[in-house]
Amino acid sequence: xxxxxxxxxxxxxxxxxxxxxxxxxxxxxxxxxxxxxxxxxxxxxxxxxxxxxxxxxxxxxxxxxxxxxxxxxxxxxxxxxxxxxxxxxxxxxxxxxxxxxxxxxxxxxxxxxxxxxxxxxxxxxxxxxxxxxxxxxxxxxxxxxxxxxxxxxxxxxxxxxxxxxxxxxxxx
Amino acid sequence: xxxxxxxxxxxxxxxxxxxxxxxxxxxxxxxxxxxxxxxxxxxxxxxxxxxxxxxxxxxxxxxxxxxxxxxxxxxxxxxxxxxxxxxxxxxxxxxxxxxxxxxxxxxxxxxxxxxxxxxxxxxxxxxxxxxxxxxxxxxxxxxxxxxxxxxxxxxxxxxxxxxxxxxxxxxxxxxxxxxxxxxxxxxxxxxxxxxxxxxxxxxxxxxxxxxxxxxxxxxxxxxxxxxxxxxxxxxxxxxxxxxxxxxxxxxxxxxxxxxxxxxxxxxxxxxx
Numbered sequence: 166x167x168x169x170x171x172x173x174x175x176x177x178x179x180x181x182x183x184x185x186x187x188x189x190x191x192x193x194x195x196x197x198x199x200x201x202x203x204x205x206x207x208x209x210x211x212x213x214x215x216x217x218x219x220x221x222x223x224x225x226x227x228x229x230x231x232x233x234x235x236x237x238x239x240x241x242x243x244x245x246x247x248x249x250x251x252x253x254x255x256x257x258x259x260x261x262x263x264x265x266x267x268x269x270x271x272x273x274x275x276x277x278x279x280x281x282x283x284x285x286x287x288x289x290x291x292x293x294x295x296x297x298x299x300x301x302x303x304x305x306x307x308x309x310x311x312x313x314x315x316x317x318x319x320x321x322x323x324x325x326x327x328x329x330x331x332x333x334x335x336x337x
Numbered sequence: 338x339x340x341x342x343x344x345x346x347x348x349x350x351x352x353x354x355x356x357x358x359x360x361x362x363x364x365x366x367x368x369x370x371x372x373x374x375x376x377x378x379x380x381x382x383x384x385x386x387x388x389x390x391x392x393x394x395x396x397x398x399x400x401x402x403x404x405x406x407x408x409x410x411x412x413x414x415x416x417x418x419x420x421x422x423x424x425x426x427x428x429x430x431x432x433x434x435x436x437x438x439x440x441x442x443x444x445x446x447x448x449x450x451x452x453x454x455x456x457x458x459x460x461x462x463x464x465x466x467x468x469x470x471x472x473x474x475x476x477x478x479x480x481x482x483x484x485x486x487x488x489x490x491x492x493x494x495x496x497x498x499x500x501x502x503x504x505x506x507x508x509x510x511x512x513x514x515x516x517x518x519x520x521x522x523x524x525x526x527x528x529x530x531x532x533x534x535x536x537x538x539x540x541x542x543x544x545x546x547x548x549x550x551x552x553x554x555x556x557x558x559x560x561x562x563x564x565x566x567x568x569x570x571x572x573x574x575x576x577x578x579x580x581x582x583x584x585x586x587x588x589x590x591x592x593x594x595x596x597x598x599x600x601x602x603x604x605x606x607x608x609x
Contacts, residue, residue: 240374
């Protein structure tokens with residue numbers, strides 16, 4: 166099941182990149198690394214948009230153990246330390262449209278169109294934070310200036326818990 | 338005054354419990370200060386020791402500690418156990434917000450030398466006193482101090498709240514300009530201190546980072562409260578920090594001539 170999902174996601178990516186000129190692609194591609202560890206747990210991942218003062222503007226995705234009984238997965242949300250302080254600790258999880266299940270290593274694409282089109286002009290930061298049980302934590306960020314006037318593609322590479330994030334924005 | 342003396346029972350007991358109270362340092366250390374999830378537990382250690390967070394001397398008596406929930410309910414200290422050098426207990430955090438575990442006391446303490454040159458103290462070690470006994474037992478020439486002691490630690494489920502941070506206006510207390518469960522490296526951490534509700538100007542504050550045992554020098558941070566009774570810290574390294582503030586002046590109410598206060602807390606500084 167997991168494998169199948171990954172493959173679909175993978176197909177989606179290649180499709181989009183092949184036809185990126187026609188796709189109005191406001192998206193971020195998140196690549197979770199394959200890690201050679203004895204006991205692997207899929208990472209918790211938070212994706213959010215912040216203003217230039219690093220204040221949370223919108224939570225875009227939070228992947229965690231949503232299906233555990235008695236909401237036990239929420240116990241580890243605090244390990245997404247930056248997100249927890251900026252946003253998570255004041256939320257009542259799960260949040261519709263934001264909460265989702267953890268993902269295994271692979272490429273995942275998140276559509277940002279609705280998140281970005283709703284924002285007034287200005288400077289923002291897209292954050293992606295990952296924390297893994299018995300593993301580490303990593304935060305990547307990419308600055309965004311809205312509105313976008315020229316097609317933009319920007320990548321940030323991680324060192325341990327995130328392989329890379331790639332932001333693609335198109336002018337409207 | 339009578340109330341002070343009655344509250345003072347616990348202080349006397351706590352002091353008496355430590356044979357060398359002045360030389361040792363009291364601490365309560367939570368295993369963590371911030372939790373997420375619906376129903377979380379935090380475990381605590383408490384001791385009166387030479388080492389900060391290294392229990393090596395005396396286990397803290399737990400009967401003097403009270404835990405308060407964000408909504409003001411008294412919370413049971415669960416799984417209480419007094420071990421040889423440390424006491425342990427757990428707190429179940431069923432409400433969202435900030436909890437407090439604390440012990441506070443405000444008492445009179447007297448010292449004097451009698452005609453034979455013998456030194457006395459009141460209340461005696463391991464004893465507790467009443468106002469009646471004070472009048473009967475303490476001579477007029479005694480050196481009497483109004484002494485407050487407070488130890489408190491805070492832990493938070495979800496987002497930090499302020500309800501348990503309210504001060505009583507008695508003794509030396511901390512005013513949390515920075516929420517104690519919202520301290521981060523690289524950001525100013527500001528605490529104020531008050532004595533009987535007034536700004537405690539010139540109080541001496543010492544802050545010790547955990548891991549003292551593994552350092553050649555203890556690297557204590559020594560600070561003095563400013564004209565507003567405040568101190569500001571900015572630390573580079575995350576970790577548990579023990580903080581003790583001491584204050585003394587001569588603005589005591591009779592029969593005391595000195596006013597002394599000690600305040601202790603533990604702050605976890607988190608990285609971002």
